[in-house]
Amino acid sequence: MILVTGGAGFIGSILQAALAARGQETAVVDRLRSDGKWRNLAKHPPDTLIAPEDLDAFLARKPPVEAVFHLGAISATTATDGDLVWATNVSFSQRLWQWCTNQKVRLIYASSAATYGNGEQGFRDDRSLEFLRSLRPRNLYGWSKHAFDLWVARQIAAGAPRPPQWAGLKFFNVFGPNEYHKKGMISVVKVLYDEVMQGQKPRLFRSDRPDVADGEQRRDFVWAEDVVAVLLWLLETPHAEGLFNVGTGQARTYLDVVHAIGAALGKPLEVEFIPMPEKLKGQYQYFTQAEIDRLRRAGFQRPFTTLEEGVRRYVQDFLATPDPYI
16 A cells, blocks of 8 residues: 555645556545545545544554655645644654654655755755755745754664655646646646636736846746656655655746747737735745756656646646546
C-alpha cells in the first residue's frame, strides 16, 4: 500500500492517477468536502480514504504501508493562522516522520520553493544546517515548510534514526489539471486563461521594482506531470534521498506565459498591467529558478516539459475540453 496525504489535491490526485494506473493499492488522506474536489479522484478512486484527523488511529493499526507521499498541507501563501499552519505543516509532518522511522517506511514529502524567500541566498537544494539557517522565507507557509526542513536536517546531523528513504521536494511554480479547487492559489496559467475566455485582456501585476520591467517578473514554471514523474522516480529509486528542487531550471517571464496561452489558443493576446496588491508587497518573489544539479546527479534524467508545451497541453487537452480532469 502507498499512503498519499493530500491525495485529493492538485499534485496528490495526479500522483494517485499514476499509482492507480499501475494497479497500486493506495490510501488517500484528505477531505473532499462539498466544493467538487471529489472530481480530482473521480477517474481513479483510492482503495481507502482517510480524514486527516483519523490518520493517527489508522497508523496505530500498523497497516502494510510501503511508502508515504506526504503532500498534504495548508499551502496558501496568504495564510495567517500561525498555530493552525504549524500544527498542520510541521507537527503533523514530524509525527509522520517518526512513524515512518519506527515502522521502517519510506517517506517522500513536499517542501516548497517558498523556503528560499526572495532568493538572496540562491536556489540550491543544500540540506546542510548552515545553508538552511541562512534562508529567510517571506510568508507563513514558506516558514512552516522551512521549519520542517530544518527539523529534518537536525535529525540527520545528530545521527538520529530516520526512515529507510527520505526525500524533501522543493516544488517551484507547478501548473496543470486538477488544480481547480485551489481558488486564490490557482496557477497563473489558469487565471490568465479564464480571463481570456471571459473576453478580458490577461492581467499581470505591474512591477514595483525599478530594475524589473512590467511582466518581466520571472518564475520557474513546471508542468504538473513532470512533478509526478519525479515522485514516481523516487519510489523506484530507494537509494535517492535528501532535499531536491523540482523545477525546470529555467526561469520564464509572465509575459512568456501570456504568449504561450495565446499560441495554444491560436491568437495574439494584449496584456493589461494592474497594480501590485498591497498584501503581496514585500512577499512577492520576482525571480525563482531551480538548481536541479542534485536531482540530475541522483539519476533523474527525464527532460522537463517546456513552458510552451506544458501550456499547450494544459489548454488544449484539459481546459478547452468538457472534462478538464486527469
